[in-house]
Each structure stands twice: as C-alpha cells, then as structure tokens.
Amino acid sequence: MTQPGVQDVEGLLRRLAPQVLGVLVRRYGQFDACEDAVQEALLAAFGQWQNDGIPEHPRSWLVAVATRRLIDEIRADRARRAREDAVTDPEDRYEPGPDEPETSEHDDTLTLLVLCCHPALTPASQIALTLRAVGGLTTAQVASAFLVPERAMAQRISRAKRMIKASGMRFELPPEGDRAERLRAVRHVMYLMFNEGYTASAGSQLQRVELAEEAIRLTRTLHRLAPADGETAGLLALMLLTHARRAARVSANGSLILLAEQDRSLWDQRAITEGLALVEHALASAAIGPYQLQAAIAAVHSEASSAEATDWHQILVLYGLLERIAPNPVFTLNRAVAIAMVHGPLAGLAELAKAEGDERLAGHHRIEAVRAHMLELAGDRSGAAAAYRAAAQLTTSLPERRYLEARAAVM
C-alpha cells in the first residue's frame, strides 16, 4: 500500500461517513450513540490510514471499528447503570467481511439528511448536525466554520441528537405524502449552509472548512439521490452559478467587489456551464419553483459578457414570477433593483417604498444600500451619501461597512 495524502484520506472518509452511519443505525438503532461511534471511527481512520495506507475494504473497516466503539460504549453505559438484564449484544450480530453491496447507500444518505434537517430542530442545529453526521466533519471543524468554541458546538450537536431521540423519529424515509415537504426542509438547510459560507468566505484570515463548497457537495449528493426533483437541481445550479464568481468578488486587499464591477474573466466557467445545464434541464422538465427561478436569474448574469450587456428585462420578468410564487421581501427588494435598471431609478425608488413597508426587512441595511444606489443613479448625490451612511451603520459586516463608507465618501 502506498501512503495516501491527507486529502485523499479525508475525502474518502467524508464520502463513507453517511454510509457507515446508515449501516450502524439500521443494525442497532440509537442514532445518537451510533453517530458518536462513527465519529470516533473516522478519527481513528484519519490517523491510521495516513500511516498504514487505506485498507482494502475501507467501508467494512470503518463499520467494524465503529461497531466496536458502539459496543464499548453500550457496555460502559450498562456498567454505569449497573443493569444486568441482557440486551442482544451487537457483537453477536456483526461479522466483518468485504465491503457489502452498497444498494442501500442512497436511501441511507437521504434518510440521514432528512433526519438531520428535521423541522423540529433550529436551523443552527440542523446545519451543525448535517455537517457532522452526513458531511463527516469533526466537531472542531464545524465549530471553526462558525467561529464558536468547540465546546459550544458539541453542545449544539448533542442537544440536536437528544431532540431527535426524544421525538422518537425513526430511521426511515418519511411516508410518500410527507416526503416533498421534508425534502424542502433539507434544501433549505443546504441553502442556509451555502449562504453562511458564501458570506463568511470573503476576507476571512482564518483557516476554515469551506462551508459553501461543503453545501455544494451535499446538494450534489441530494441531487444524485433525487434527480427528478427540479428544485434540488435548481438549488445546485444556483449555488454553482453564485460560487463561480467567488474569485471576482473580493479584491487583493480583501474589499468587496460588486457584481457590476467584477472582472468576469475570473468567473469559473466550468461551474457556470454545469449550472446553466442544470437550470435549463430543470426548467424544461420539472414543476417551476423558487430555486429554479433564482438560478435562472443567476444564469442571466452569467451569460452577460459585461454588466452593461445584462438582460435586465428578463431578470425583471423572472423576479415578477418569483414574487408571485414565493412572496418574500428580499425578492421585492431585488425586483426594485431590476425595475431601476429597466425603467430608471425613479421607478425603482417607487418600488422600494413598497418593500420598505415589510417589517421583515425593517432595519436591514440592504434597503438603505439599494436606495443609495438608486439615488446615485438619479444624480442625487447628497441623498445617496446619506443613504450610504445609514446603510454603513446598519451592516454588521466589516468589508460591507468599508465599501459603504467609501461610496458615501465619493458622493
């Protein structure tokens, strides 16, 4: 065996993590204990495989080690409770062998995703648990991705697992009737995870797990498991088309570069090609939904060779559709921007007044930032400066604050 690289080992472990967890939970139940045991097995493998090479049957290796940890834990637990009554020992049921056929792998991973994204959990818990149980990340990695102490993240994860246990959720796919709703919850968690990574990646000096890339990886998995689902394809397309701009979003000194000013030659063409194909196929073959429409809007930007060449008429039509099928103040705000680009800044400002009334956007810096931009386009420089300053006070992002202060200064 040749010595594998750290990334090879980590990549393999993270792919195998949900499969191994699926095997254990189906055999022994106890999602929470199994999940701990798999984590320990992953950590053991991470150290050992780098030195000794990857075993011939890595999945079986992990299942065997995780099962051993689970047994140890059950025994210790039993001793702790000084309980004598015999439970079937997992050891009696497990016979290690070559990697078993992975026929159930798909169902297991989907079941795990649905379980970790259960609507009873808070979004923060859903994301944390998904990253650990399905993404195969360690608690320390999840904690560093959110810049919180490992202890706090460990608490969130174990609390989420306790809730799953207490609610009596079973390790099986939800009945057909509930499945669409539960898949929708999984997509929402992926979307939040991506946004967290996307907004956090700029200018951060810290070594962090790339949350946006992890969200793409998991959404890709979900798309593979539910290929006919148009909204999952739409979400994956939206992520790819947005992530394709990452190199152009931040300047060398860490400041933000807006879409209109980005160097489009830095956009990742491979991601764009894949995203475009996904969204075209989804729109042509599946029921239309908000992720597909957002991806279609991102696609219009991707297809423009310059900011000036952007087809704002099409974007306006798409935002109109979006507002109709999924009313949301953020879409209203974005639609106001599209109106300003098509019909001029005064029409945009009139539309903005409507979005302002929505209390979900109250105090949000984006309203002021959009107003500032429209006033700037309308030639009202002092009004624009005041709105840029108001937006600067409201944002909690350092690069955004710098950008907005700089705009206010040049007005």
Added chain:
Amino acid sequence: MKYMLLIYDNADTRELFFGPEGKALGEEIEALMAELAASGELVGGEALADPAQTRSIRVRNDVPVVTDGPLAEAKEHFGGYLIVDCDSAERATEIAARWPNARFAAMEVRPIMSSGGGQDL
C-alpha cells in the same frame, strides 16, 4: 449571529452582588450560564474587577498619558460581558433581560461585526 451582552453596574450593584443577598443572585447567574452552555449559545464572557482598579490610557504626541479611574464619571459602569451566538436579536435581548443586572442597573445588546462579506449588494 453573535452578540455581545454588556453588563452594567452602578454604585450599589457590586455591594449587592458580593453582599448577603449576592448568593441567590450568583446562583441565578450560574443557572443562566449553565443553560446557555447547554444550548450551545454561550461563546464566552468575563466579569471585570472593581472599576476602582481602572487605568485609562491616551497617547498624545506619541506620549502615553495614564490616569487612574475610568474615562468618564458615570452612574453606570461596564462590569463584564457575555458573548452569545443565537438565532436572533430578540433571543439575545431575552437573555439580557434575564441577567440580574438588568433589574438593578442595565444591560446592552450589541451585534458583533463579522469579517464576512455579506451578500451581493
């Protein structure tokens, strides 16, 4: 979203917290801290020693000028902080309202700046 909860004292709160009634208040604080630790919302926090030990430093013309005591004489002074990572400003406010100092002096809740870039404007 991370928030700093700034804990304020006034002339009486230190005596109150370290006096005979302080035990119950201390237990109240410990219970709240344990709850926040268990929920995974607690990021960190510290209590500050008595404001009498404050030094204020200003550098003028490259010369540090050090004075004893806080910058401004005020009825309320900064006594410690808590950092929480929670779902909303409402939740952070709720935590602040349960901290005993809110009843005797005051608490402030302030969002923490992130180095992230936010969304495309």
